[in-house]
Amino acid sequence: SAIYLKDYKVPPFLIDKTELTFDLDEATTIVTSRLHMRRNPAFGKSTAPLILDGGEDVKLIGVAMDDYPLPAEEYRISEDKLIITATADEFILTCETLIEPQNNTRLEGLYRSSSMFCTQCEAEGFRHITYYLDRPDVMSVFTTTIIADESRYPVMLSNGNEVERGKTDEGKTLVVWHDPFPKPAYLFALVAGDLAVKNDVFTTQSQRDITLQIFTESHNIDKVDYAMEALKRSMRWDEEAYGREYDLDVFMIVAVDDFNMGAMENKGLNIFNSSCLLASPETTTDDTYLRVEAIVAHEYFHNWSGNRVTCRDWFQLSLKEGFTVFRDQTFSADMHSATVKRVEDVSFLKTAQFAEDAGPMAHPVRPSSFIEISNFYTLTVYEKGAEIVRMIHTLLGAEKFRAGSDLYFDRHDGQAVTCDDFLAAMQDASGVDLSQFKRWYSQAGTPVVIVTDAFDEESGTYRLTMKQDTAATPAQPTKLPLHIPVRVGLLDEQGAALSATVNGIAADDHVLHLTDSEQVFEFTGLTSRPVPSLLRGFSAPVKLRYDYSAADLLLLMSADSDGFNRWSAAQQLAVNELTSLIDQAIKGDDLSIDSQLIHGYKTLLNDASLDPAMVALILALPSQAYLSELANPIYPAAIKQARQYLKTQLAGALSTDFERVYHEHKIQGAYQATAQDIAHRSLKNMALSYWLESGSELAQQTVITQFESADNMTDQFAALSIYVNSISVNSIAVNTQHSKAAELLAAFYEQWQSEPLVVNKWLMLSASQENDNALATVKTLMEHPAFDLKNPNKVRSVLGGFGQSVSGFHKADGSGYQFLADQIILLNKRNPQIASRLCTPLTRWKKLQPELSAKMKAELERILAEDLSKDVYEVVSKSLA
Ligand code: ARG
Numbered sequence: 001s002a003i004y005l006k007d008y009k010v011p012p013f014l015i016d017k018t019e020l021t022f023d024l025d026e027a028t029t030i031v032t033s034r035l036h037m038r039r040n041p042a043f044g045k046s047t048a049p050l051i052l053d054g055g056e057d058v059k060l061i062g063v064a065m066d067d068y069p070l071p072a073e074e075y076r077i078s079e080d081k082l083i084i085t086a087t088a089d090e091f092i093l094t095c096e097t098l099i100e101p102q103n104n105t106r107l108e109g110l111y112r113s114s115s116m117f118c119t120q121c122e123a124e125g126f127r128h129i130t131y132y133l134d135r136p137d138v139m140s141v142f143t144t145t146i147i148a149d150e151s152r153y154p155v156m157l158s159n160g161n162e163v164e165r166g167k168t169d170e171g172k173t174l175v176v177w178h179d180p181f182p183k184p185a186y187l188f189a190l191v192a193g194d195l196a197v198k199n200d201v202f203t204t205q206s207q208r209d210i211t212l213q214i215f216t217e218s219h220n221i222d223k224v225d226y227a228m229e230a231l232k233r234s235m236r237w238d239e240e241a242y243g244r245e246y247d248l249d250v251f252m253i254v255a256v257d258d259f260n261m262g263a264m265e266n267k268g269l270n271i272f273n274s275s276c277l278l279a280s281p282e283t284t285t286d287d288t289y290l291r292v293e294a295i296v297a298h299e300y301f302h303n304w305s306g307n308r309v310t311c312r313d314w315f316q317l318s319l320k321e322g323f324t325v326f327r328d329q330t331f332s333a334d335m336h337s338a339t340v341k342r343v344e345d346v347s348f349l350k351t352a353q354f355a356e357d358a359g360p361m362a363h364p365v366r367p368s369s370f371i372e373i374s375n376f377y378t379l380t381v382y383e384k385g386a387e388i389v390r391m392i393h394t395l396l397g398a399e400k401f402r403a404g405s406d407l408y409f410d411r412h413d414g415q416a417v418t419c420d421d422f423l424a425a426m427q428d429a430s431g432v433d434l435s436q437f438k439r440w441y442s443q444a445g446t447p448v449v450i451v452t453d454a455f456d457e458e459s460g461t462y463r464l465t466m467k468q469d470t471a472a473t474p475a476q477p478t479k480l481p482l483h484i485p486v487r488v489g490l491l492d493e494q495g496a497a498l499s500a501t502v503n504g505i506a507a508d509d510h511v512l513h514l515t516d517s518e519q520v521f522e523f524t525g526l527t528s529r530p531v532p533s534l535l536r537g538f539s540a541p542v543k544l545r546y547d548y549s550a551a552d553l554l555l556l557m558s559a560d561s562d563g564f565n566r567w568s569a570a571q572q573l574a575v576n577e578l579t580s581l582i583d584q585a586i587k588g589d590d591l592s593i594d595s596q597l598i599h600g601y602k603t604l605l606n607d608a609s610l611d612p613a614m615v616a617l618i619l620a621l622p623s624q625a626y627l628s629e630l631a632n633p634i635y636p637a638a639i640k641q642a643r644q645y646l647k648t649q650l651a652g653a654l655s656t657d658f659e660r661v662y663h664e665h666k667i668q669g670a671y672q673a674t675a676q677d678i679a680h681r682s683l684k685n686m687a688l689s690y691w692l693e694s695g696s697e698l699a700q701q702t703v704i705t706q707f708e709s710a711d712n713m714t715d716q717f718a719a720l721s722i723y724v725n726s727i728s729v730n731s732i733a734v735n736t737q738h739s740k741a742a743e744l745l746a747a748f749y750e751q752w753q754s755e756p757l758v759v760n761k762w763l764m765l766s767a768s769q770e771n772d773n774a775l776a777t778v779k780t781l782m783e784h785p786a787f788d789l790k791n792p793n794k795v796r797s798v799l800g801g802f803g804q805s806v807s808g809f810h811k812a813d814g815s816g817y818q819f820l821a822d823q824i825i826l827l828n829k830r831n832p833q834i835a836s837r838l839c840t841p842l843t844r845w846k847k848l849q850p851e852l853s854a855k856m857k858a859e860l861e862r863i864l865a866e867d868l869s870k871d872v873y874e875v876v877s878k879s880l881a
């Protein structure tokens with residue numbers, strides 16, 4: 001049963017005040033709610049019954065209207081709704097419900113994680129706590145009383161400010177929290193446990209002192225310093241970049257081990273998956289440091305883009321998520337290298353979001369229908385949504401964009417609004433017409449932009465012809481032209497920037513507005529044929545097609561003033577080479593590469609002027625996943641073989657360069673997660689991985705020495721994964737070398753078994769190995785004492801890792817798919833959100849090579865025959881449709 005955007009109606013009732021009391025206990029938790037309700041004047045005159053949302057796991061003990069118990073004939077429970085037949089225009093509804101957080105394996109609503117109670121209410125978790133109008137356009141002022149045994153739960157937290165603390169008659173402790181800002185139920189949070197705290201203070205631009213607190217289990221409190229500093233940087237940045245100041249007196253973050261997603265922006269009380277908060281040099285890699293900073297920022301930024309201004313309904317999810325991702329991306333770009341950040345974000349988008357857009361779950365950034373909203377916390381809503389906001393920034397320019405965001409926050413503070421309201425604010429503040437641009441929100445699929453060019457020597461005119469086309473997606477057979485900003489610069493043969501005139505404006509860099517299905521753009525004032533640098537900075541989330549020669553790409557790669565396009569040209573060169581290798585591999589030919597490419601990489605390795613992080617990104621080669629996105633059909637083993645071949649060839653031809661680069665980028669001194677140090681480490685470790693593939697004994701020794709002597713997790717884990725993933729090491733027959741990889745993995749586990757987050761990395765690496773035993777290995781891992789089916793991080797590590805193993809997951813007999821399907825069926829009822837996410841690799845079945853495609857499809861059909869949660873049902877049924 002799907003829900004449609006077009007059916008939206010304002011709520012018939014409002015809840016002005018919500019008073020909650022939680023009596024927490026290991027066996028049963030009693031929740032009492034007093035809801036100060038009235039009929040919504042905006043709904044119009046009505047005698048409609050009051051329908052509250054609940055869940056099958058909520059047991060109603062009592063219900064009263066204005067403090068009189070309701071007689072049985074005046075209410076009923078139908079499926080998961082509580083229906084109250086007749087109400088006054090204004091009343092207080094009291095509900096007493098019983099829940100069992102200790103048995104909540106879905107991790108939605110109130111549940112136990114380790115020794116604590118915690119909540120996750122977005123999107124529709126609150127209804128698993130008590131009956132409520134669980135929709136984001138019902139905003140209420142919450143007062144929350146927590147009652148618990150203080151010896152086990154000395155810390156009791158909820159949103160807002162602590163206003164009272166005392167004892168109950170039975171000697172339990174009682175704490176009252178009040179949040180003055182009206183909010184939807186999805187932003188409610190509660191935490192109780194025996195937690196350690198780190199305190200700090202932030203002084204806002206208007207000189208208010210805010211208490212900052214991060215809570216963790218006591219053994220983790222030494223790993224929150226980085227997150228605390230990141231929080232302070234975020235608070236300062238939001239004041240400077242958006243003029244947004246924090247509003248409550250206290251801002252709290254709690255780390256929990258069992259969490260379905262990354263983190264949650266509950267008002268004043270963010271709850272984090274511990275994997276997205278904790279960091280220490282010994283246990284955390286560079287990429288996780290950056291991730292922690294980005295997620296701390298993301299959740300903090302939601303205080304304005306999400307909480308003060310929230311979503312009218314869940315179709316508008318990108319209103320807060322797309323905007324907030326754009327904000328956290330810009331923040332990270334400002335803290336580190338903007339180009340590196342842009343390359344990472346775009347690579348991710350082109351790999352994973354483009355694949356989503358090309359698959360059965362493709363949907364617009366503002367979906368028009370859904371069965372289960374949890375399935376729409378997607379790369380499309382988040383990452384493509386952020387690209388839409390970035391395009392608005394490009395169309396308006398920085399200053400008008402800021403005027404637009406100021407107007408948006410000003411106009412809608414305290415409201416639940418839509419993506420249209422966001423656009424209207426941007427348009428009203430800037431005067432820029434966004435009427436066609438708006439289609440980006442409603443039209444699914446990745447547009448293809450095909451560019452051809454011509455140069456007229458006589459007049460010095462260069463013409464770019466651009467065509468746009470978006471392929472049909474589920475439920476959207478025809479598409480309209482979008483307003484696509486295409487940033488373009490021109491280079492001469494030496495790579496120097498050329499100024500040219502477009503529409504009377506002379507500049508090195510132009511934003512062209514592609515709005516028709518086909519359009520011609522004229523550049524005048526040129527003396528020779530230029531090389532175009534197209535879609536600079538990835539100015540729109542499209543697939544660009546232009547027939548670049550290898551010489552053009554080499555020129556752009558070494559000389560373009562746009563750092564992003566230098567990377568993009570290098571990537572295109574590698575994609576071209578790999579595409580031809582993949583074709584050779586599919587045909588069963590002997591593989592061979594073009595020596596020009598080797599020359600290009602040699603130049604790269606010898607150019608000291610380049611940012612080492614960019615060099616490392618280029619050397620990473622297009623991933624298996626990205627090449628799969630580009631391919632149709634996908635031959636997983638051929639892609640793997642092509643990548644391995646190219647890497648081995650580069651390693652063999654350039655081994656002395658790699659050895660030198662490895663040594664040049666070693667860092668002296670203590671570990672620091674700065675952009676500069678991260679850049680050096682990433683290039684050093686990338687060079688080491690190539691050097692090892694050259695077959696050098698010394699390289700092998702160097703990897704092992706780095707593994708054994710590293711003083712930080714980045715270097716230790718890099719050495720371990722380089723060794724374990726090494727093509728040359730793994731190709732040497734079983735005995736000595738192969739067992740050495742197993743030995744290193746065992747040593748690593750031995751060393752880190754008491755650090756769950758490190759163990760998760762070990763699980764992931766172990767599960768993703770490329771060898772004939774991959775499936776057997778993953779089955780063993782699921783029996784390992786370090787594994788726990790109840791913990792989403794561990795499930796993601798093992799099954800996510802397994803999905804990356806071509807030899808395991810894509811086993812020719814289909815047993816890899818069968819294994820994953822078994823796990824989905826197992827988790828379907830226990831944790832529907834996680835089970836549904838695990839389906840993603842199976843949704844690609846249509847694009848796979850025929851033999852594998854049929855086997856994958858059969859597994860989807862097997863899953864569909866089960867009694868499914870809404871979450872899994874939606875993904876599997878749409879995949880088979
Ligand atoms: N709003 C959170 C964030 O992006 C994500 C919460 C997702 N929850 C869920 N059940 N899907 O920061």
Ligand code: ZN
Pocket residue numbers: 298302320321324
């Ligand atoms: Zn978010």
